Amino acid sequence: MTKKTIKSAVTLALVPEIKTGPWIYWEELETSMSKAAALGFDGIELFTPSGTNIDNNHLTQLLKTHSLELAAVGTGAGKVIHGLTLTDPNPAIREQAISFIKEMILFGAQHGAPAIIGSMQGNVVNGIEREQSVAWLAEGLEIVEKIAFEQGVFLIYEPLNRYETNMFNTLAAGVEFIQHHTLTNVKLLADLFHMNIEEDNSAKSILNYGNHIGHVHFADSNRRPMGNGQTNMSEIANALKEIHYTGYLSAEAFPWPTPDDAAQQTIYSFNHYFNSK
Ligand SMILES: [Mn+2]
Numbered sequence: 091m092t093k094k095t096i097k098s099a100v101t102l103a104l105v106p107e108i109k110t111g112p113w114i115y116w117e118e119l120e121t122s123m124s125k126a127a128a129l130g131f132d133g134i135e136l137f138t139p140s141g142t143n144i145d146n147n148h149l150t151q152l153l154k155t156h157s158l159e160l161a162a163v164g165t166g167a168g169k170v171i172h173g174l175t176l177t178d179p180n181p182a183i184r185e186q187a188i189s190f191i192k193e194m195i196l197f198g199a200q201h202g203a204p205a206i207i208g209s210m211q212g213n214v215v216n217g218i219e220r221e222q223s224v225a226w227l228a229e230g231l232e233i234v235e236k237i238a239f240e241q242g243v244f245l246i247y248e249p250l251n252r253y254e255t256n257m258f259n260t261l262a263a264g265v266e267f268i269q270h271h272t273l274t275n276v277k278l279l280a281d282l283f284h285m286n287i288e289e290d291n292s293a294k295s296i297l298n299y300g301n302h303i304g305h306v307h308f309a310d311s312n313r314r315p316m317g318n319g320q321t322n323m324s325e326i327a328n329a330l331k332e333i334h335y336t337g338y339l340s341a342e343a344f345p346w347p348t349p350d351d352a353a354q355q356t357i358y359s360f361n362h363y364f365n366s367k
Contacts, residue, residue: 096330098308098360099133099161099340100126100353104143107170112283112313112344113137114352119144123156125350129357133161135340136203139171141193146200153201160201161338162246162305165194168210175212176230177223177257184226191234199241204304206279207231208248211257227257228271235275246305248279251287259288261299268302277304281342286311286321293322293329300333308356309343315352316343316359327363339364 102122103113115122126134138144141163153160168174174187187210194205214223231247238245249264250257258264264278280303285292296303310319317323330339341356 095334095336096364097132097159097161097336097338098130098357098364099135099338100129100131100356101135101137101164101340101342102126103137105137105139105167105170108137108166111166112309112342114315114341114343114345114356115349116345117349119149120152123152123158125353127156127158129353131158131353131357133159133338133340135162135164135338135342136160137164137166138197139167140190141195141197144197146197149201160198160203161340162203162206163194163198164206164208165191166209168194169212170209175210176207177212177214177226179215179218184230188230188233191230192237195234195238195241195243195245199238199243202243204238204243204246204277205234206246206248206305207234208250208279209254211247211250211255214256223257224267228267228273231273231276232271235273239275244304245276246279247273247276248281248307249284249288250281251284254284259284261285261289261295261302265299265302278302279305279307281307281309282316282321282326283307283309283311283313283342293325296326296329297332300329300335303333303335303337305337306330306335306339307342308339308360309341313344314346315341315355317355318346323359323363
């Protein structure tokens with residue numbers, strides 16, 4: 091595998107319940123991985139129903155065969171399939187959420203990949219004080235970041251746009267939260283689609299909070315593959331280079347107009363901004 095400072099990844103979903111979501115590949119694991127490899131992606135980001143759905147040895151073998159890395163694993167299935175969040179007022183559900191995330195961390199860590207906490211952060215719900223919800227989120231993250239640390243990986247917390255969570259919506263708010271609660275093994279996900287909605291200036295936020303960014307979701311303003319919307323990607327690419335970002339740009343985008351076209355557009359944009367000499 092060639093060494094690049096910034097690496098490319100493409101999302102691969104194996105969860106039928108989220109069929110309308112922003113994931114590029116939907117075919118079975120091996121087919122999608124060989125397509126990703128053929129296009130020259132460095133890694134894949136996996137969305138699985140749980141942390142025990144895929145045989146680890148089989149995945150190790152496939153990653154090796156296709157010279158791909160596991161960039162990250164998503165935990166969204168915990169919310170979509172099981173309704174689990176770290177801020178549910180019911181302590182039994184919060185506990186199940188932690189168990190689900192723990193399994194996902196152990197799965198990813200087998201392949202050196204961090205787990206992402208996005209929709210499983212939940213929301214401040216009716217009848218609950220914001221302070222309480224934030225405390226529950228911090229408590230949950232504290233437990234799972236420790237498990238990740240023991241496994242030699244970090245944990246990724248993703249600020250989402252206001253239509254998906256009322257917890258934290260910007261990199262600034264995310265950084266303040268993880269610092270206030272001394273969540274030292276938590277890095278932030280800079281999702282360019284969410285940021286387009288919430289940040290005053292995405293490039294500036296990347297420059298300001300660069301040392302906290304552990305993963306980037308690579309999608310245009312309309313969540314289509316980069317190049318199909320109005321994001322000023324060259325400004326953002328310059329910011330990522332300036333902070334010496336060395337993680338993944340992972341295409342969490344709609345498979346528009348088709349999964350294969352979306353993957354191709356993504357790698358084209360990636361190479362245009364990061365691999366052109
Ligand atoms: Mn995202």
